[in-house]
Amino acid sequence: xxxxxxxxxxxxxxxxxxxxxxxxxxxxxxxxxxxxxxxxxxxxxxxxxxxxxxxxxxxxxxxxxxxxxxxxxxxxxxxxxxxxxxxxxxxxxxxxxxxxxxxxxxxxxxxxxxxxxxxxxxxxxxxxxxxxxxxxxxxxxxxxxxxxxxxxxxxxxxxxxxxxxxxxxxxxxxxxxxxxxxxxxxxxxxxxxxxxxxxxxxxxxxxxxxxxxxxxxxxxxxxxxxxxxxxxxxxxxxxxxxxxxxxxxxxxxxxxxxxxxxxxxxxxxxxxxxxxxxxxxxxxxxxxxxx
Amino acid sequence: xxxxxxxxxxxxxxxxxxxxxxxxxxxxxxxxxxxxxxxxxxxxxxxxxxxxxxxxxxxxxxxxxxxxxxxxxxxxxxxxxxxxxxxxxxxxxxxxxxxxxxxxxxxxxxxxxxxxxxxxxxxxxxxxxxxxxxxxxxxxxxxxxxxxxxxxxxxxxxxxxxxxxxxxxxxxxxxxxxxxxxxxxxxxxxxxxxxxxxxxxxxxxxxxxxxxxxxxxxxxxxxxxxxxxxxxxxxxxxxxxxxxxxxxxxxxxxxxxxxxxxxxxxxxxxxxxxxxxxxxxxxxxxxxxxxxxxxxxxxxxxxxxxxxxxxxxxxxxxxxxxxxxxxxxxxxxxxxxxxxxxxxxxxxxxxxxxxxxxxxx
Amino acid sequence: xxxxxxxxxxxxxxxxxxxxxxxxxxxxxxxxxxxxxxxxxxxxxxxxxxxxxxxxxxxxxxxxxxxxxxxxxxxxxxxxxxxxxxxxxxxxxxxxxxxxxxxxxxxxxxxxxxxxxxxxxxxxxxxxxxxxxxxxxxxxxxxxxxxxxxxxxxxxxxxxxxxxxxxxxxxxxxxxxxxxxxxxxxxxxxxxxxxxxxxxxxxxxxxxxxxxxxxxxxxxxxxxxxxxxxxxxxxxxxxxxxxxxxxxxxxxxxxxxx
Numbered sequence: 001x002x003x004x005x006x007x008x009x010x011x012x013x014x015x016x017x018x019x020x021x022x023x024x025x026x027x028x029x030x031x032x033x034x035x036x037x038x039x040x041x042x043x044x045x046x047x048x049x050x051x052x053x054x055x056x057x058x059x060x061x062x063x064x065x066x067x068x069x070x071x072x073x074x075x076x077x078x079x080x081x082x083x084x085x086x087x088x089x090x091x092x093x094x095x096x097x098x099x100x101x102x103x104x105x106x107x108x109x110x111x112x113x114x115x116x117x118x119x120x121x122x123x124x125x126x127x128x129x130x131x132x133x134x135x136x137x138x139x140x141x142x143x144x145x146x147x148x149x150x151x152x153x154x155x156x157x158x159x160x161x162x163x164x165x166x167x168x169x170x171x172x173x174x175x176x177x178x179x180x181x182x183x184x185x186x187x188x189x190x191x192x193x194x195x196x197x198x199x200x201x202x203x204x205x206x207x208x209x210x211x212x213x214x215x216x217x218x219x220x221x222x223x224x225x226x227x228x229x230x231x232x233x234x235x236x237x238x239x240x241x242x243x244x245x246x247x248x249x250x251x252x253x254x255x256x257x258x259x260x261x262x263x264x265x266x267x268x269x270x271x272x273x274x275x276x277x278x279x280x281x282x283x284x285x286x287x288x289x290x291x
Numbered sequence: 292x293x294x295x296x297x298x299x300x301x302x303x304x305x306x307x308x309x310x311x312x313x314x315x316x317x318x319x320x321x322x323x324x325x326x327x328x329x330x331x332x333x334x335x336x337x338x339x340x341x342x343x344x345x346x347x348x349x350x351x352x353x354x355x356x357x358x359x360x361x362x363x364x365x366x367x368x369x370x371x372x373x374x375x376x377x378x379x380x381x382x383x384x385x386x387x388x389x390x391x392x393x394x395x396x397x398x399x400x401x402x403x404x405x406x407x408x409x410x411x412x413x414x415x416x417x418x419x420x421x422x423x424x425x426x427x428x429x430x431x432x433x434x435x436x437x438x439x440x441x442x443x444x445x446x447x448x449x450x451x452x453x454x455x456x457x458x459x460x461x462x463x464x465x466x467x468x469x470x471x472x473x474x475x476x477x478x479x480x481x482x483x484x485x486x487x488x489x490x491x492x493x494x495x496x497x498x499x500x501x502x503x504x505x506x507x508x509x510x511x512x513x514x515x516x517x518x519x520x521x522x523x524x525x526x527x528x529x530x531x532x533x534x535x536x537x538x539x540x541x542x543x544x545x546x547x548x549x550x551x552x553x554x555x556x557x558x559x560x561x562x563x564x565x566x567x568x569x570x571x572x573x574x575x576x577x578x579x580x581x582x583x584x585x586x587x588x589x590x591x592x593x594x595x596x597x598x599x600x601x602x603x604x605x606x607x608x609x610x611x612x613x614x615x616x617x618x619x620x621x622x623x624x625x626x627x628x629x630x631x632x633x634x635x636x637x638x639x640x641x642x643x644x645x646x647x648x649x650x651x652x
Numbered sequence: 653x654x655x656x657x658x659x660x661x662x663x664x665x666x667x668x669x670x671x672x673x674x675x676x677x678x679x680x681x682x683x684x685x686x687x688x689x690x691x692x693x694x695x696x697x698x699x700x701x702x703x704x705x706x707x708x709x710x711x712x713x714x715x716x717x718x719x720x721x722x723x724x725x726x727x728x729x730x731x732x733x734x735x736x737x738x739x740x741x742x743x744x745x746x747x748x749x750x751x752x753x754x755x756x757x758x759x760x761x762x763x764x765x766x767x768x769x770x771x772x773x774x775x776x777x778x779x780x781x782x783x784x785x786x787x788x789x790x791x792x793x794x795x796x797x798x799x800x801x802x803x804x805x806x807x808x809x810x811x812x813x814x815x816x817x818x819x820x821x822x823x824x825x826x827x828x829x830x831x832x833x834x835x836x837x838x839x840x841x842x843x844x845x846x847x848x849x850x851x852x853x854x855x856x857x858x859x860x861x862x863x864x865x866x867x868x869x870x871x872x873x874x875x876x877x878x879x880x881x882x883x884x885x886x887x888x889x890x891x892x893x894x895x896x897x898x899x900x901x902x903x904x905x906x907x908x909x910x
Binding site: 167168170171173174175177179181183184185186 | 708740756
């Protein structure tokens with residue numbers, strides 16, 4: 001019954017994907033920005049965490065506590081400058097600018113860190129696991145990542161639904177001009193949303209760095225950005241809960257695919273994505289909401 | 292208390308105009324173009340193979356850039372997955388070569404095969420809006436790559452050498468590759484020029500400026516886009532096939548690398564999107580930068596990327612866009628001349644979207 | 653009752669949409685306590701004027717003054733803080749937010765004043781029962797009321813109303829306009845744009861007519877005749893002026909009755 005274990009592994013992998021997709025979902029939901037540099041930003045966070053550890057000699061796992069707030073601030077600044085300027089030009093421009101950013105980031109990383117693979121060292125936590133029965137093995141790190149993903153996504157959903165700032169974000173996402181007429185500076189609100197998105201990217205990136213080894217082009221040729229998009233689309237737009245489900249669905253399908261053949265892991269996920277696009281473009285949650 | 296004031300509605304001024312398709316500068320440009328092509332054709336007799344090799348790469352990128360420009364600048368389709376057709380073009384040549392077909396003859400067949408692949412891809416992605424469209428094309432490119440590497444008969448993940456290349460001397464082979472590449476580039480650019488002059492070109496420009504408006508006057512928008520997508524697939528496939536002729540060792544990772552798309556996009560952005568001259572200028576700048584920074588590997592892409600970002604935000608019409616107010620080489624627009632006036636002032640009515648106001652000459 | 657200086661003043665405002673001149677040297681003064689109605693045909697520039705006053709549209713030349721202070725350069729959200737709040741054309745509620753959340757957003761950047769969500773619930777007593785409904789599910793008239801409420805909870809000094817009657821049944825429109833006196837009683841000055849001329853005349857203390865971006869008429873309703881308003885609205889020099897359907901063409905169609 002190893003397929004049960006495959007599904008369990010897939011669910012946990014899906015947690016990581018959901019964490020990746022969270023920021024993307026937010027950026028797109030609020031600003032209609034398609035961030036093609038998303039994967040690369042996560043990798044920057046991973047490299048950043050490695051750098052923090054090298055500088056401060058703090059344990060790898062704690063680097064997250066620094067990386068996330070730093071990235072959040074960076075996100076706000078990037079939104080207020082680069083992304084806002086692109087948004088003023090149009091959709092095409094944001095697409096091109098984020099693509100350009102992706103290339104610049106990857107090459108800059110390669111320039112300063114070399115193309116060698118790295119990992120964020122967290123000691124035994126990376127490989128320790130416990131067993132359920134004889135078939136199911138659960139890694140502590142994987143479990144922590146899954147719990148973090150659920151916590152972040154549900155927490156964010158709660159924040160958006162019930163807090164004053166969250167309400168403003170939703171209002172600006174609906175109609176930014178009407179929000180202006182209510183007194184809201186939408187550029188600032190966009191900045192807050194971007195800060196949150198970048199924060200989650202940092203979390204995902206450092207988690208990824210602990211989970212596996214990474215190299216400068218992991219973001220694009222490592223397909224991270226594609227996985228993030230696939231999770232969002234499969235789960236359905238406009239719902240963070242959907243993003244969680246989408247990530248898990250992707251993880252499970254990839255895991256099962258991986259059992260069929262080692263190269264089939266990624267393809268299985270891509271095919272799921274294409275099928276969803278063709279047959280059910282509104283995604284899992286959109287399907288239920290369809291009325 | 293104020294009484295009513297009488298107001299006369301202004302009558303719109305409707306000038307009587309004469310419509311032409313080109314200006315005198317175009318004639319000079321055509322002459323120059325023929326001369327340039329003739330000079331380029333003569334090149335293998337006078338320069339080293341290393342130079343023609345660089346020129347081959349230049350032409351390949353020129354074809355790619357022109358195709359991407361056609362897609363994004365005229366049909367409004369932003370694809371970040373054109374490397375799919377580039378890689379397929381390469382691999383089709385390999386597949387045909389393994390069955391005994393001379394790669395030089397395999398090239399046009401491969402290009403057509405990529406056109407069919409384009410048709411299939413369009414069926415999958417045509418309903419998607421901009422961001423989704425872009426991501427979907429990228430996913431499809433990655434799927435092509437992932438499928439190909441499963442076949443050891445095609446070299447698997449490490450690649451293989453294309454067999455059945457014609458048995459000529461190295462010098463003659465290089466020259467042959469060069470002429471074929473030059474020929475395809477000329478055909479590609481010439482074809483695009485004729486396409487945009489045609490009715491299809493008018494439809495595309497109308498769609499580019501205002502899609503709803505274009506549909507409402509009956510323009511067959513989807514049909515036009517489909518055609519452009521397939522043409523771009525053929526073009527990118529041809530470029531990939533040419534790459535095999537230049538570099539017979541075909542590897543999957545470089546063939547399907549998203550780098551190709553990056554180069555296409557940057558060249559077009561810098562040169563000027565939505566114009567025919569733009570990709571030419573952009574490719575030239577690109578190669579100039581490459582030669583200048585060739586020792587510095589990754590810096591080259593960093594600088595290029597930053598320049599492209601800067602241009603996208605602050606000078607979205609690119610180099611040619613800025614220059615073209617003065618000069619028009621490929622006449623696909625219409626010039627309006629007031630009747631009875633000599634040179635008068637002409638209104639150029641072809642502009643990149645969003646800036647479609649007419650400009651007085 | 654007129655104050656010596658206007659609360660809101662528009663001076664020689666010229667506004668362009670790209671190449672099109674939407675407003676041409678328009679000036680007007682709104683005094684505290686006014687219900688200032690702008691009328692005019694489609695495309696006359698009324699909504700453009702309102703959008704320029706609230707900051708969504710930058711004028712080519714001219715200025716907007718609030719209480720003597722030039723606010724022409726102020727961003728829309730800052731004008732809300734200054735006391736100018738608009739109820740936009742088409743309501744523009746936040747569709748994915750509930751009725752109450754819409755009001756809460758409006759109340760986020762409120763000034764000092766008598767209006768609160770509770771007070772809006774008193775004004776429109778059907779609202780509390782529907783507070784958790786999504787704005788997108790409300791009827792047109794209900795949305796209009798919520799839009800007005802959303803503007804009110806910001807405690808504006810000048811309330812801009814853009815085409816309230818658009819897409820609504822006359823009876824509904826009437827009910828909405830009936831709430832105007834209560835607004836005025838709390839010290840709100842109203843500047844409204846209205847296609848329905850008779851409705852505008854019923855509620856307005858001053859009327860201003862635009863045609864093709866220019867002022868054609870301004871005054872108090874009592875002092876204007878129907879003919880003068882009609883002439884200003886349609887831009888007729890006089891009723892007997894030659895035009896496409898009178899004058900020459902009439903002579904070529906002897907059989908047609910006039």
